[in-house]
Amino acid sequence: MPNKKSPFSALNEKPGISPPEIINAIAVEHIKKFRKIQPSSKELVEGILAGNITALSRAITLVESINSAHLTKANEVINACLPHANKSVRIGITGVPGVGKSTFIEAFGKQLTSLGKKVAVLAVDPSSTISHGSILGDKTRMEELVKDENAFIRPSASGETLGGVARKTRETITLCEAYGFDTIIIETVGVGQSETAVHSMVDFFLLLKISGAGDELQGIKRGIMEMADAIVINKADGDNIKKANLAKVEFNSVLHLFTAKKSGWVPKTSTCSAITHQGISAVWKTITQFLELTKGNNYFFEKRKEQNQYWMLETINEQLKLNFYNHTVIQQLLDSTKKAVQNDEISPFAAAQLLLETYFKK
Numbered sequence: 001m002p003n004k005k006s007p008f009s010a011l012n013e014k015p016g017i018s019p020p021e022i023i024n025a026i027a028v029e030h031i032k033k034f035r036k037i038q039p040s041s042k043e044l045v046e047g048i049l050a051g052n053i054t055a056l057s058r059a060i061t062l063v064e065s066i067n068s069a070h071l072t073k074a075n076e077v078i079n080a081c082l083p084h085a086n087k088s089v090r091i092g093i094t095g096v097p098g099v100g101k102s103t104f105i106e107a108f109g110k111q112l113t114s115l116g117k118k119v120a121v122l123a124v125d126p127s128s129t130i131s132h133g134s135i136l137g138d139k140t141r142m143e144e145l146v147k148d149e150n151a152f153i154r155p156s157a158s159g160e161t162l163g164g165v166a167r168k169t170r171e172t173i174t175l176c177e178a179y180g181f182d183t184i185i186i187e188t189v190g191v192g193q194s195e196t197a198v199h200s201m202v203d204f205f206l207l208l209k210i211s212g213a214g215d216e217l218q219g220i221k222r223g224i225m226e227m228a229d230a231i232v233i234n235k236a237d238g239d240n241i242k243k244a245n246l247a248k249v250e251f252n253s254v255l256h257l258f259t260a261k262k263s264g265w266v267p268k269t270s271t272c273s274a275i276t277h278q279g280i281s282a283v284w285k286t287i288t289q290f291l292e293l294t295k296g297n298n299y300f301f302e303k304r305k306e307q308n309q310y311w312m313l314e315t316i317n318e319q320l321k322l323n324f325y326n327h328t329v330i331q332q333l334l335d336s337t338k339k340a341v342q343n344d345e346i347s348p349f350a351a352a353q354l355l356l357e358t359y360f361k362k
């Protein structure tokens, strides 16, 4: 009930005040800022081409996203970047955990930037889904390179499959090249299938090894050695120098057993120390010789064309697989069909056929 006794009573309401204009202006500013956080694909492309590192990082994040709206936008950015890409040398580096890949890349990367090169370091690490980026995750072995303004280090994308992770790295190469990086280094761990994926996106493939006790050739996957354009024996320092030299001779004789490469290149073996930097500049020299030879005989360009076709087919395979397993009907049927196969109620082939037919009829 209104108090009629006194106009000064606290129970008397004052006439309403309309909200000041400023509130709306703040809201507008806020919305504008938010829009800035989500730049358009055109803005991203312009940023990348102008050498804006934030734009590059954002575009890579877009490429790595699993959101389908982001996928469309990422494709727009990549397509616009394509004409500006391709002018680089792509180097793959593999080796078992602990061989010194990160330490080597730190020394090698610094060597390259001292030559005036702009270096991007990427990674393909299929285990990163579980460990959230073990390769390059901490960057502690690349303290100097991280600080170098001519270097860019990006940890591995994560994903459910190696194919997915590899595709994202492949697309990141395009973005980095459009930005102006002329040397792309891709690190991968030498256990499993990731070397094959990296081999299919690089010009030069380097296998890092260490001399070990016992038979040097034990446990080396022949396939990886066959892919290598150079085998570099790391940790050739201190007491290890002699052993490293012996390992070099041994690897060299094995390399000669393989069939000649289509590139005409004869793989090289050498030793180095990522810590003392012995043999690091020689690795770049080897790569320069490789480029001279393969650009001269056109192999370099032909291989890139082949790799592009490979990545188109890989992307189709990957996408079909994803669509299949994400389809609601398949998701409903998959568990029961798996059980039926386990209990010998249906053959694995008939079961697969049934699921595929269901999928394609959808």
Ligand SMILES: Nc1nc2c(ncn2[C@@H]2O[C@H](COP(=O)(O)OP(=O)(O)OP(=O)(O)O)[C@@H](O)[C@H]2O)c(=O)[nH]1
Residues within 6 Å of the ligand: 095, 096, 097, 098, 099, 100, 101, 102, 103, 104, 134, 135, 136, 141, 189, 234, 235, 236, 237, 272, 273, 274, 275, 276
């Ligand atoms: N003596 C010596 N030690 C080295 C050399 N290079 C690397 N190391 C050491 O070897 C260990 C492993 O080096 P990393 O660079 O982390 O090896 P990585 O291959 O990147 O290992 P992952 O990332 O786990 O696959 C570290 O303790 C390094 O200090 C070298 O040239 N000489």
Ligand SMILES: [Mg+2]
Residues within 6 Å of the ligand: 101, 102, 103, 135, 136
């Ligand atoms: Mg490492």
